[in-house]
Amino acid sequence: MTRGRLPWLVLVPVTGLILAACMLMGPAGIGLRGLDTAAGQAILTLRIHRVIGGFLVGAGLACAGVVLQAILRNPLADPYVLGVSSGAGLGAAVAILTGLALRTAFALPAVAFVASVLTLLVVYTVASQGAPPTVYGLILSGVIVSAICSSLLMFLVSTAQAEGLHQVTWWLLGNLQPSSPELLVLAGVLIVAGCCGSWILSRELNALTLGTEVAATVGVRTGAAVGTGLLLATLMTSAAVALAGLIGFVGLIVPHAARGLVGPDHRRLIPASALAGGAFLALCDAVARTVLAPIEIPVGVVTALLGGPFFLFILRKKRRSAWIG
Amino acid sequence: MSLSSSDGLCRGSGRLLPVLSAALALACCSCRPSVTPPPHRAGERVVTLAPNLTEMVYALGAGSNLVGRTSACDYPPECAAVPVVGGFGAPSLETLAALQPTLVLDTALADESLGERMRALGFRRERVCCRSLDDIPVALTQLGGWLHCEARAADLAGTLQREIAVLREQAMSATHRPRVWVELWHDPLTTAGRGTFISELVRLAGGESIGDEVKREYFETDPEWVLSRNPEVVICLYMDSRAQVRAAVLQRTGWEQVAAVRSGAVYDGFDNNALLRPGPRVLEGIGALRKCIAGKAPSP
Numbered sequence: 086m087t088r089g090r091l092p093w094l095v096l097v098p099v100t101g102l103i104l105a106a107c108m109l110m111g112p113a114g115i116g117l118r119g120l121d122t123a124a125g126q127a128i129l130t131l132r133i134h135r136v137i138g139g140f141l142v143g144a145g146l147a148c149a150g151v152v153l154q155a156i157l158r159n160p161l162a163d164p165y166v167l168g169v170s171s172g173a174g175l176g177a178a179v180a181i182l183t184g185l186a187l188r189t190a191f192a193l194p195a196v197a198f199v200a201s202v203l204t205l206l207v208v209y210t211v212a213s214q215g216a217p218p219t220v221y222g223l224i225l226s227g228v229i230v231s232a233i234c235s236s237l238l239m240f241l242v243s244t245a246q247a248e249g250l251h252q253v254t255w256w257l258l259g260n261l262q263p264s265s266p267e268l269l270v271l272a273g274v275l276i277v278a279g280c281c282g283s284w285i286l287s288r289e290l291n292a293l294t295l296g297t298e299v300a301a302t303v304g305v306r307t308g309a310a311v312g313t314g315l316l317l318a319t320l321m322t323s324a325a326v327a328l329a330g331l332i333g334f335v336g337l338i339v340p341h342a343a344r345g346l347v348g349p350d351h352r353r354l355i356p357a358s359a360l361a362g363g364a365f366l367a368l369c370d371a372v373a374r375t376v377l378a379p380i381e382i383p384v385g386v387v388t389a390l391l392g393g394p395f396f397l398f399i400l401r402k403k404r405r406s407a408w409i410g
Numbered sequence: 411m412s413l414s415s416s417d418g419l420c421r422g423s424g425r426l427l428p429v430l431s432a433a434l435a436l437a438c439c440s441c442r443p444s445v446t447p448p449p450h451r452a453g454e455r456v457v458t459l460a461p462n463l464t465e466m467v468y469a470l471g472a473g474s475n476l477v478g479r480t481s482a483c484d485y486p487p488e489c490a491a492v493p494v495v496g497g498f499g500a501p502s503l504e505t506l507a508a509l510q511p512t513l514v515l516d517t518a519l520a521d522e523s524l525g526e527r528m529r530a531l532g533f534r535r536e537r538v539c540c541r542s543l544d545d546i547p548v549a550l551t552q553l554g555g556w557l558h559c560e561a562r563a564a565d566l567a568g569t570l571q572r573e574i575a576v577l578r579e580q581a582m583s584a585t586h587r588p589r590v591w592v593e594l595w596h597d598p599l600t601t602a603g604r605g606t607f608i609s610e611l612v613r614l615a616g617g618e619s620i621g622d623e624v625k626r627e628y629f630e631t632d633p634e635w636v637l638s639r640n641p642e643v644v645i646c647l648y649m650d651s652r653a654q655v656r657a658a659v660l661q662r663t664g665w666e667q668v669a670a671v672r673s674g675a676v677y678d679g680f681d682n683n684a685l686l687r688p689g690p691r692v693l694e695g696i697g698a699l700r701k702c703i704a705g706k707a708p709s710p
Contacts, residue, residue, distance in 0.1 A: 112631065113638035124637060127664040131634045134663065186597070187648075190658065193597075246482075255598045255630070262598055263633060266663060379635035380624060381598065 092347045096357060100364040107136045107371040112378035134263045137273070139370040139384075140363035142261065142329045145276035145321040147343070147362025150336030151354055152283050152318040155290040156311055157220050164322040164336035167208050167223060167315075168231030169201040173326045175234045176200025177256050178241045181249045190265055193256075194272075194327035201323040204230060209315065217308035220297070223315075259332030259385035261370045272324040279321035280359050286314060287351035294349070332385045334392035335366050342399050365392075454557055457511040459501055459520065462540055462689035464489055466550055467515070469566060469690035472557040478509045485683055485691075507531055513556055540688035543610050547571045550690070566690065573693055577614040588703055590617035591641035591670065595648060596655060598630040607688055608647070615699035617643060637668060643703055644670040646678040647685060654678060677702045 109116050111132055119125030149164035157166065164170075180186045180196040211226040212218035218226075242253060263269075283290070289310035292300035297307045325332070339362040340354070346361075347353040369387040376382070457478035458464040464483035467476055473488065482498035483489055493509065496502040499520060506514070506528070514528060518539035528535045536556060538549045547567035554563020581587070590612050594600040602608035602619065603626035612619040620639040621629070646655045656678045665671050685695035 112635035123667040124640060127637055127667045128634050131637065131664040187655070251600070252595060252597055260598050263663060374632045374634070379631045380626065380629040381632050382630075383598075 096360055100360045103364040103368050104136055107367045108132050110371040110375045112374055131263055135261055136367050138261050138269055138328060139367035141273050141276050142325040143335050143366025144359040144363035145325040146336040147339035147358040148280045148283050148355055149318040149321040151340040151358045152314045154340055155294050156314045167227035168204050169322050170331050171231040171234035172204025173197040173201035174257055175238045178238050178253050181252050182241055182245045194268055198323045198327040201326055202319055205319040255383055256330040258383035259330045261329045261384055272328040275324035276321050279317045282317045284355045290351040332388055334388040335362050338392045338396045339365055345399055455512045457495055458515045460517045462687040463515045463538055465689040466553050470554055470557055470559050470562050472559055503527060543574055546688055546692060581614055581616055584616055587618040588642040590619050590643045590645055591636055592619050593646045599633055600628055600630050602628055611696055611699060615696050615703050617703040640669050642669045644676040647680055647682055
């Protein structure tokens, strides 16, 4: 298993290089032209916003994936496993189809954020029933709440007028088109706080991967640790979803890839996942807006297309690393 | 799954279905008075399955023959009294059968499996192609024939053809055609490509849509690309009449340097039903666009 400094010596510069490369890619052409002109500077501003947005969302989703995989002890867990995505999707569809999203730019992200946090609260309450929830209770109630939200979403979509439906589809596939700088800062603060909080929780997460009973015997207050972990993961996921819609695959594959690189210790895994997730999503987004330029494809399509084969590759390469194989 | 099995049922029992549906229709008529057709002129009983076709039927003076429309058909206002047979592109066959139409007017884009079922039910269904500007007079003439108002149709079609020819002439001879960014939606940024109805409207209104670079009906794009094309006019044609987006466009990050934003040539609040529907009001739509674009073109 790779330990020591080597993975960081690779990961940090590679992340930097990828982000720099993303800055050079865009539908206006490869490279940055006419930086001395106002138009060139405007394009640079847009690219900076977009790369930062992609990095933040990717980092948040990857960290949330790490936390949920640890808490649920399930290698297939991702940020959306507890129904956050369906809740946020329902909220977003309501905001778009009622025309609220057209009135103020903040309505869509705000409603999506609130809906996803509410969904997790409902899932947690249903699962807990007086005592701290079990892993299976959480997953089961997550699946059920998610199914209810999805059916409500389908009902809305099937009865809606044509206008706005397209936006719902794009939102469900993920979209990093620049939102307002204020929103970027707001979501960024939540995601960075979530990543730091998860990192502080590393010791507890390490113990929880061995199961709640074992964790309790090494002195971890499992109820509090699980609750805090879920809260942090939800905050990060909700902020990411509010900023960019439902981008799949990042929160599932990046934790596994990072685990293969730096090992299963969360003190290393969380920063590594944040860096790798951010770089991966920024790169996917650069591809999404460049490959068919000026036509843009939803970034979620790219993450799945690039992520799927990469996941299979990791699976074959790292059969012996934690949880896989 | 369910769709394909019901298709199979239709094909398998083509003769049985009309009988069944007629029985159903009778049952519907007795229990749901809302689908009872309003009084109409003797002759055709017409159902239109697209808003532009509804407008054409009224423009031809055959509105009283209309016994059914879609929920998207909202012009002219008097069509509100005509029963609704379903959404645009999704009519309810049962409701249709209850209205006993002699002519169903559908678009060329419509779902053919639905058309098959309509034929199986014994309806006369005609598809009307209205993809480009030149299709409109042709469609009006066709409708005139089916609705027995040939003279009125020839009159309307002739006027439209002449006006379009004049506009085309003017557009061809223009020395400068302002670059126009037609924004159909903001999230994701969506516009129309080359060869579309919208691109044609912009051209006849004296401009040139920057979306013409791409041969596609509609496409999503990145704001960066719009900036790099530096449009002189921005026209927001959202499919939602609630959209007041001019202020939002003027305040977008990075758009300060766009020529249209600097000069304030950003327009919204169009009557999209007149503009985006390939119907008899299309000249009004072009006129509205001309007002916005003309200011940017040097006067002759």
